[in-house]
Amino acid sequence: MPASDSRSPDGRRPARGTGRTSLAEQLPGLFEALLRLPLAALLGATLAFRPRTTGTPERKAVVVQTQILLSIVGAIVMLVVGQSLARAFGIVGVASLVRYRAKISDPKDAGVMLACLGIGLACGVGLYLIAIFATAFLIGFLRWVESLEPEPVQHFLLGVEAPKPEALRAGIERLLDQRRAKFELRSLSDEQISYEVALPLDQRTDALSSAIAALNGGEATAVQWEEKKAD
Numbered sequence: 001m002p003a004s005d006s007r008s009p010d011g012r013r014p015a016r017g018t019g020r021t022s023l024a025e026q027l028p029g030l031f032e033a034l035l036r037l038p039l040a041a042l043l044g045a046t047l048a049f050r051p052r053t054t055g056t057p058e059r060k061a062v063v064v065q066t067q068i069l070l071s072i073v074g075a076i077v078m079l080v081v082g083q084s085l086a087r088a089f090g091i092v093g094v095a096s097l098v099r100y101r102a103k104i105s106d107p108k109d110a111g112v113m114l115a116c117l118g119i120g121l122a123c124g125v126g127l128y129l130i131a132i133f134a135t136a137f138l139i140g141f142l143r144w145v146e147s148l149e150p151e152p153v154q155h156f157l158l159g160v161e162a163p164k165p166e167a168l169r170a171g172i173e174r175l176l177d178q179r180r181a182k183f184e185l186r187s188l189s190d191e192q193i194s195y196e197v198a199l200p201l202d203q204r205t206d207a208l209s210s211a212i213a214a215l216n217g218g219e220a221t222a223v224q225w226e227e228k229k230a231d
Helices: 023-048 061-081 085-097 107-124 128-147 165-177 204-216
Strands: 153-162 182-188 191-199 220-226
Touching: 023 061, 023 128, 061 128, 061 182, 107 128, 153 165, 153 182, 165 182, 165 191, 165 204, 204 220
Parallel strands: none
Antiparallel strands: 153 191, 153 220, 182 191
């Protein structure tokens, strides 16, 4: 029995191997993504937030966040690959071409680059609904985890020289509190008071110096900020 010859009304054969699907055909994949991406995030978080054993170093927040992010990236890639061997080889080939030699201070940025690669591949093979949902899910996830990070600060050694520095102590500490700074008294003498200060990045030292100098009623006051490297 001869093989059936399926042709379009205009007599042309349909293209094979393109991997293109209609939006309606992508709906099952979108429903899978609605389950798989949150589950990948949950299981990744279970591992990332596992209880610390005695003697292990404290985990950094950015590393924990990146571990969860990579779980999500893995789920996105597998959603794109599905059962297609061609897509799997395509991802390997594209990933091998990626070279990014700039220094990355936040490990999450490396994870986001991988996520962008996966989303781009999803768009390239026509899985638009998965690409859109994955993008929205990652934006929501990143906004949530980054909202949990402590406020970035700059570390200083603050020194204030004045005739009676003890009289300025309450005012200085009130000003530091108003600017959300964390501080610790380092020394107090008849001529100088000094603090170790963690100042939020949105606070300016020159404005704070002027406010400290104004506490002394016009008497000579020297305010010095020595930047320190964070531990």
